[in-house]
Amino acid sequence: MKKIFVLSSMLCAFSLQAQFSINIQTEPGFNEKEAILYTLNGSKDIIVTKEKNKNNVWTFKYPKNYSGMMKVYFPTTNNSVSFISENKNVSIKLETKADKIQNVIYQDEANEVMSSIQEGSQKKELILPALAQIKEYYKDNTEFGKALITEIGKLSGTANGVDQAKHPFVYYYNTNYNKFLSNDPAKKVTKEEIVNFIDKSSDMLESSSLLRPILVSYLNVGGNTNVAASVDTLIDKLNVETPRGQTVLSELIDIFDVYDMSEFKTKYLKLAKDLKCTINDRLASTIKSNADTDLGAVFPAYKFNSAINTTAKSIADVKADKKVIVFWSSSCSHCENELPQLLAKYNDLKTKNVQVIGLSLDTDKSAYTTKIAAFPWVNDSELKGWNSSFAELYNIHATPTYFILDANNKIISKPNHVGDVLEYLKVK
Known part of the structure; x- marks a missing residue:
């Protein structure tokens, strides 16, 4: 299961005069006290500030100009809502049930327009082909036939009839999504077009969520047979x-990590480490997270949330000659295949004084509880999925991910698969 998010010192440092505000309203039964506002930098969510519940309303004042994707996360109930800013006030109402968001009602114009366009795009992709097939069975002069022709005509229209002057970010996002990420074979773009776009684009590129998928597309254009040459061309151009070049470099390092392209990750991480210029926050965080989880590093400290099968309060408190740390999820198909293999050798591991510690990226408590009933090792979860603190702390991009530690919590191996774990510990 692939998953392809630095706490800012701005948490409470806003001026009283805001550039714009974000107003989130929920129903009275929604049991959440605090909410966290994020902006976006490439594919990384950046914490901006926190606000308390005031009569089921959270109001965030944003002090600067910002156009792009934003998110509000409710940590206790593990809900989030995504939206856009065009440097104007945002207003959202959430319909909830049993502390879960059931429906999002966008009440400001920019988000209404964006939501409408994205809904239309989904219908065009999923429903239009079905309607075209159904139309073959109805005559054009029947009521239903006429309705089909009307709906097909609507869905076949252009997805971006947006006034650029009125809604610059909506226009930017949809224009470039349709150009660079469309599945339409008639809209193929060249590597040169992608490089020029990334080089010349406005700052909305970093806040749009488009950067990473466009980079992945760039690496795959024409069945790319020389990834290093393509990356070097892009890096040289930028x-x-x-700042743009460093953000792109950071994204590429993460992409290589996600897709197990270790040769390229090593090469471009070294390029990042060897830079003598000022490093932006994004690249600095990538360098640090990789250094903290590299072979020979002491595994970063983590206090358990509600661990079972142990009285230890943290990973460091678990006493063993070696520790196997596995990041997993009950919804991960690869975990479903690999963890039973670990379980089958658990007694052999115990005789070698090896302890297994499972850190789950689940959100569903019931699914998590059911799964860990079969796992006799140490289990813990924040039940916040990819919003879990240890996902960022340990630079986790996919599940399962394994680390092997020695008795002093030093990282001595980073196996790719459970077979590598068992082979390293000589219990295969």
Whole structure:
């Protein structure tokens, strides 16, 4: 299961004069006290500030100009709502049930327009082909036939009839999504077009959520047989000493990590580490997270949330000659295949004084509880999925992910699969 998010010092440092505000309203039965506002930098969510519940309303004041994707996360109930800003006030009403968001009602114009366009795009992709097939069975002069022709005509229209002057971010996002990420074979773009776009684009590129998928597309254009040459061309064009170049470099390092392209990750991580210029926050966080979880590093400290099968309060408190740390999820198909293999050798591991510690990226308590009933090792979860603190702390991009530690919590191996774990510990 692939998953392809630095706490800012701005948490409470806003001026009283806001550039715009974000107003989130929920129903009275929604049991959440606090909410966290995020902006976006490439594919990384950046914490901006926190606000308390005031009569089921959260109001965030944003002090600067910002156009792009934003998110509000409710940590206790593990809900989130995504939206856009065009440097104007945002207003959202959430319909909830049993502390879960059931429906999002966008009440400001920009988000209404964006939501409508995305809904239309989904219908065009999923429903239009079905309607075209159904139409073959109805005559054009029947009531239903006429309705089909009307709906097909609507869905076949252009997805981006947006006034750029009125809604610059909506226009930017949909224009470039349709150009660079469309599944339409008639809309193929060249590597040169992608490089020029990334080089010349406005700052909305970083806040749009488009950067990573466009980079993945760039790496795959024409069945790319020389990834290093493509990356070098892009990096040279952008200049790795610029903020844009460093953000792209950071994204590429993460992409190589996600897709187990270790040779390329090593090469471009070294390029990042060797830079003599000022490093932006995004690249600095990538360098640090990789250094903290590299071979020979002491595994970063983590206090358990509600661990079972142990009285230890943290990973460091677990006493063993070696520790196997596994990041997993009950919805992960690869975990479903690999963890039973670990379970089958658990007694052999115990005789070698090896302890297994499972950290789950689940959100569903019932699914998590059912799964860990079969796992006799140490189990813990924040039940916050990819919003779990340890996902960022340990630079986790996919599940399962394994680390093997020695008795002093030093990382001595980073196996790719359970077979590698068992082979390293000589219990295979």
